[in-house]
Amino acid sequence: MSRTHASRRIAVAIPAAFGAFVLTALPASATSTPAQIATSKTNGVAYLKSLQAADGSYAGSGLSNEWAFSAFAAAGTAAVDVTPGGDTTKNARTVYRNLLSTAGWPSASPVVTDYERGALNAYAAGVDPARVSASRNLVADVYGYWQSTEAGYFGPSSTYNGTVFAALALGGTRTQSGGQRVPQALLDSVVARIRANQHNDGGWNFSKAEGNPTALNSASDIDMTGASMAALCVAGVPNTDADILQAKAFLKGKLVPGSGAFNGMFGVNTDSNGWAVSGLNACGINPQTGDFLTSMGKTPVDFLIAQQFKPGGGFKYLPSDTVPQAYASIDALRAVAGGGFTAAPPTPATPGTPKWVGETAFTPGSAAKLAVTVDDGAGNLKVCSVSVTPTGSTTTLGDVLTAATAASVPSGCVTSVTPPSGATGPVTAVNGKANSGSGTWKVSLDGSAFTGADRGTTVGIGDTIALRWGA
Numbered sequence: 001m002s003r004t005h006a007s008r009r010i011a012v013a014i015p016a017a018f019g020a021f022v023l024t025a026l027p028a029s030a031t032s033t034p035a036q037i038a039t040s041k042t043n044g045v046a047y048l049k050s051l052q053a054a055d056g057s058y059a060g061s062g063l064s065n066e067w068a069f070s071a072f073a074a075a076g077t078a079a080v081d082v083t084p085g086g087d088t089t090k091n092a093r094t095v096y097r098n099l100l101s102t103a104g105w106p107s108a109s110p111v112v113t114d115y116e117r118g119a120l121n122a123y124a125a126g127v128d129p130a131r132v133s134a135s136r137n138l139v140a141d142v143y144g145y146w147q148s149t150e151a152g153y154f155g156p157s158s159t160y161n162g163t164v165f166a167a168l169a170l171g172g173t174r175t176q177s178g179g180q181r182v183p184q185a186l187l188d189s190v191v192a193r194i195r196a197n198q199h200n201d202g203g204w205n206f207s208k209a210e211g212n213p214t215a216l217n218s219a220s221d222i223d224m225t226g227a228s229m230a231a232l233c234v235a236g237v238p239n240t241d242a243d244i245l246q247a248k249a250f251l252k253g254k255l256v257p258g259s260g261a262f263n264g265m266f267g268v269n270t271d272s273n274g275w276a277v278s279g280l281n282a283c284g285i286n287p288q289t290g291d292f293l294t295s296m297g298k299t300p301v302d303f304l305i306a307q308q309f310k311p312g313g314g315f316k317y318l319p320s321d322t323v324p325q326a327y328a329s330i331d332a333l334r335a336v337a338g339g340g341f342t343a344a345p346p347t348p349a350t351p352g353t354p355k356w357v358g359e360t361a362f363t364p365g366s367a368a369k370l371a372v373t374v375d376d377g378a379g380n381l382k383v384c385s386v387s388v389t390p391t392g393s394t395t396t397l398g399d400v401l402t403a404a405t406a407a408s409v410p411s412g413c414v415t416s417v418t419p420p421s422g423a424t425g426p427v428t429a430v431n432g433k434a435n436s437g438s439g440t441w442k443v444s445l446d447g448s449a450f451t452g453a454d455r456g457t458t459v460g461i462g463d464t465i466a467l468r469w470g471a
Helices: 034-050 068-074 092-101 112-125 138-143 161-172 184-196 222-234 242-253 270-282 300-306 326-336 397-406
Strands: 368-375 381-388 440-445 464-470
Touching: 034 068, 034 300, 034 326, 068 092, 068 112, 068 326, 092 112, 112 138, 112 161, 138 161, 138 368, 138 381, 161 184, 161 222, 184 222, 184 368, 184 381, 222 242, 222 270, 242 270, 270 300, 270 326, 300 326, 368 397, 381 397
Parallel strands: 368 464
Antiparallel strands: 368 381, 440 464
């Protein structure tokens, strides 16, 4: 990352309830009480509300304050309830959804973390990231950055953080019913890359280390260790896993006994503590007990709350600062509230307002993207974004496969399908691999149970399509 520490919030900082450990009933040994945490959340939310622009926005070109949605959700505030001067037509969720839906978003030269940031924050705001609009599917956008020659990486492997936030975005943004929308085979592939980048000291950094002994032996970063831990856990790795335990030990070794801060490569600061605590939260590791209660009775949560202005609610970036900083306030509030790097949207307080919004049907004649994986059962996973132009409100698996055979991003996701045409009929071969005995092609939509793949299978807007060969 070429940006300064405070501004490099990779436009993707944060999943989560990713199984996030919510700090509501802490053991007696914890030093920040539930009442103190509740007050911190209330004041923090008030400060983040003050950052909303008069037009209702938190986001614009480049990095912005949209990460506030992840903090709001973790703290129990629905983005749709956040309005400038009570003007509900300019509520934060609607304004953000409209921004994500524009053709010019995120920029003329986007990178994968743009879409990961969008997915994580749209989810927290109550916008289905796969159904933002008729033309915006953030899950498919992320799929388009899969590295076919380095399976498991998203975006250039040299910028490792893009792969970490892919795991956070794809594993952490669940379906509206709370289910995992992407196949486990995809998450497992990303997990393998995250493990391969773990440094010898137990942590991670923003750059690729896999295969480079010098890099693997270099010092790790507090922030990326927290994010990588969260990525592993949200992808299904248990907190008893050896790599999680090594990361936990790395963080423990960086604790400052007198304050509960983590002493990282950028020194003591709120952002690093926030990311580390969010990583612990996402893995269900209490940041106020055990290894994270120092010999002087301090915890990482204590440090964060000590950084908060009272009653203003904003958080300092450095202990010496005299004014609050937006990113530090977002990172701190999300962590203190018990969040990982995103969180499921809370139920809105505004009467009659739905928890979720999202496009419900294709626009006939208009192009739309779908996220597709093809797993041949032999370790050859294909991942891509496919553009379709339905003639109705839904399309079919056959039409998606026909479109994928013609073009996909990355290319080569689907090279052949049998039968190659037809409105209905079982799919008997994909990419040259044919059904054989009990091994047949099956399909899952949005994480549903795998069933026999048929060209006539109905596919709706935003459906995440997983094809798999097996029994």
